[in-house]
Amino acid sequence: MKITGLIVTILVGGLLIYAAADFPAWSDPNSPASTYLSPHFIEKTMEETSVPNIVTAVLADYRSFDTMFETTVIFSAGVAVFILLRTFRRKEPEARHYRHVLTGVTMRIKEGKLPPSDDFERIDTLWTPPDLIIKTVCRLLIPFIQIFGLYVIAHGHHSPGGGFQGGVILGASIIVLAISHNLRTVVKRMSEKLDAVLCAVGVLIYAGTGALCLLLGLNFMDYSALASVLFVDPIMARSHGILIVEIGVGIAVMCTMVWIYSNVSSRGRYEQGL
Amino acid sequence: MSDLISIIVANYNYWIYITLMMIGLYAMIAKNNLVKKIVGMNIFQTAIILFYVSIGVKKGATIPILQHGHGHGAHTVVHAVDYVNPLPHVLMLTAIVVGVATLGVALALAIRVYDRYNTLEEDELLAQIREK
Amino acid sequence: MIWPIDLAILTLVVIVGIGALMVKDLLGAAILFGAYSFMMCLLWTVMGAVDVAFTEASVGAGVSTVFFVGAVFRTSRRTKD
Numbered sequence: 001m002k003i004t005g006l007i008v009t010i011l012v013g014g015l016l017i018y019a020a021a022d023f024p025a026w027s028d029p030n031s032p033a034s035t036y037l038s039p040h041f042i043e044k045t046m047e048e049t050s051v052p053n054i055v056t057a058v059l060a061d062y063r064s065f066d067t068m069f070e071t072t073v074i075f076s077a078g079v080a081v082f083i084l085l086r087t088f089r090r091k092e093p094e095a096r097h098y099r100h101v102l103t104g105v106t107m108r109i110k111e112g113k114l115p116p117s118d119d120f121e122r123i124d125t126l127w128t129p130p131d132l133i134i135k136t137v138c139r140l141l142i143p144f145i146q147i148f149g150l151y152v153i154a155h156g157h158h159s160p161g162g163g164f165q166g167g168v169i170l171g172a173s174i175i176v177l178a179i180s181h182n183l184r185t186v187v188k189r190m191s192e193k194l195d196a197v198l199c200a201v202g203v204l205i206y207a208g209t210g211a212l213c214l215l216l217g218l219n220f221m222d223y224s225a226l227a228s229v230l231f232v233d234p235i236m237a238r239s240h241g242i243l244i245v246e247i248g249v250g251i252a253v254m255c256t257m258v259w260i261y262s263n264v265s266s267r268g269r270y271e272q273g274l
Numbered sequence: 275m276s277d278l279i280s281i282i283v284a285n286y287n288y289w290i291y292i293t294l295m296m297i298g299l300y301a302m303i304a305k306n307n308l309v310k311k312i313v314g315m316n317i318f319q320t321a322i323i324l325f326y327v328s329i330g331v332k333k334g335a336t337i338p339i340l341q342h343g344h345g346h347g348a349h350t351v352v353h354a355v356d357y358v359n360p361l362p363h364v365l366m367l368t369a370i371v372v373g374v375a376t377l378g379v380a381l382a383l384a385i386r387v388y389d390r391y392n393t394l395e396e397d398e399l400l401a402q403i404r405e406k
Numbered sequence: 407m408i409w410p411i412d413l414a415i416l417t418l419v420v421i422v423g424i425g426a427l428m429v430k431d432l433l434g435a436a437i438l439f440g441a442y443s444f445m446m447c448l449l450w451t452v453m454g455a456v457d458v459a460f461t462e463a464s465v466g467a468g469v470s471t472v473f474f475v476g477a478v479f480r481t482s483r484r485t486k487d
Binding site: 027053055056152160161162164165168169171172175179257260261264265266267 | 409456457459460461464465468469472473476477479480
């Protein structure tokens with residue numbers, strides 16, 4: 001297999017390098033890719049959508065149909081990981097482990113019985129005490145990470161950023177919580193069901209914005225139709241439409257990242273996490 | 275000498291993209307471990323992104339965010355030569371995020387295989403399947 | 407768009423990429439893959455693709471490394487090649 005692979009690789013690579021000789025030189029301003037469609041985007045974006053970041057405008061306005069299905073692909077990937085990995089326990093285990101929060105005493109209690117007081121938290125057999133320094137630092141850091149994520153989504157019109165990056169940063173903040181504490185802490189704040197529902201809601205916001213434009217009498221995803229709903233002129237309506245769509249993308253990406261992480265890191269059992 | 279440098283600079287991005295792509299292809303074909311294959315798949319994907327981004331570069335141009343004042347700013351004239359081609363960036367931005375989602379699916383499949391056969395090595399997997 | 411930096415990073419990217427595939431420990435491979443992604447992010451900043459660089463920094467170097475570490479933690483670190 002190694003020899004065959006090497007031969008195939010060298011043959012294909014040689015062919016591609018032979019073809020690369022015909023490419024336009026790197027950083028050539030007159031290359032065909034830079035002269036056909038993109039000058040229109042660069043010169044007209046500010047007039048037509050009032051968004052300075054051309055990438056955001058093209059992503060969510062000119063090519064919004066494409067981006068909608070990319071979001072759908074991410075959503076389906078989340079569902080695929082869930083279906084592949086998630087295992088539901090058919091029978092409850094015979095004994096559960098509970099730990100007293102203040103003293104650290106661990107108890108083994110038979111199924112069906114509750115711990116003696118409310119100070120006990122349920123733990124798994126693989127439980128290891130989380131490090132105090134890491135826990136404290138992450139607890140202080142997570143709000144700032146989340147504010148930064150929201151800023152990236154909201155300020156995507158004027159600086160690099162947008163729904164995808166902001167969504168990933170928000171998802172990463174929750175993953176940090178899962179790593180520094182444990183997966184149970186995350187599930188307590190953001191249940192699996194909420195995660196799955198928000199995933200779908202993100203895609204729905206995106207597609208719903210497009211459908212609303214259709215209902216208001218213009219083409220699918222033509223945000224200037226939103227002008228009558230948002231009480232602004234059609235150019236600003238396109239800018240606001242981009243923001244709404246980016247929020248949908250952000251929600252969908254955030255929840256998919258958390259969903260995939262919790263399934264992969266706990267092997268679908270939602271117990272201990274990393 | 276300067277001719278040689280200009281030829282290298284004009285083509286180096288394309289050569290490296292082909293090299294990376296072939297490294298990824300070789301890893302996907304010949305590596306024995308499933309996680310290594312997934313790493314190879316990601317390298318292959320990054321190579322294609324490198325190709326697309328290299329296409330969009332223009333000499334002497336700046337990042338594709340327009341300079342603007344307050345208001346609509348429609349009165350300032352924008353020249354396309356001053357800004358990098360934004361179209362490949364848009365295509366590749368979504369490709370990266372979709373890439374991480376497919377990476378999640380691939381890792382989920384690998385974990386499932388490990389649960390069933392207790393190994394990630396391709397030859398051991400094939401031997402176990404043949405025994406049955 | 408400064409070509410010496412571009413050339414240097416491109417060379418490093420190939421070395422780190424080969425390293426990620428050669429190392430005989432899957433956890434090491436995951437971390438080297440994170441380094442590879444970060445080099446790519448640097449490269450795209452040099453080429454002026456700031457949005458792509460931002461995405462790669464958060465997705466490639468951040469979340470996908472965590473996915474790899476999680477998957478390796480749940481399977482095994484052992485590898486033959």
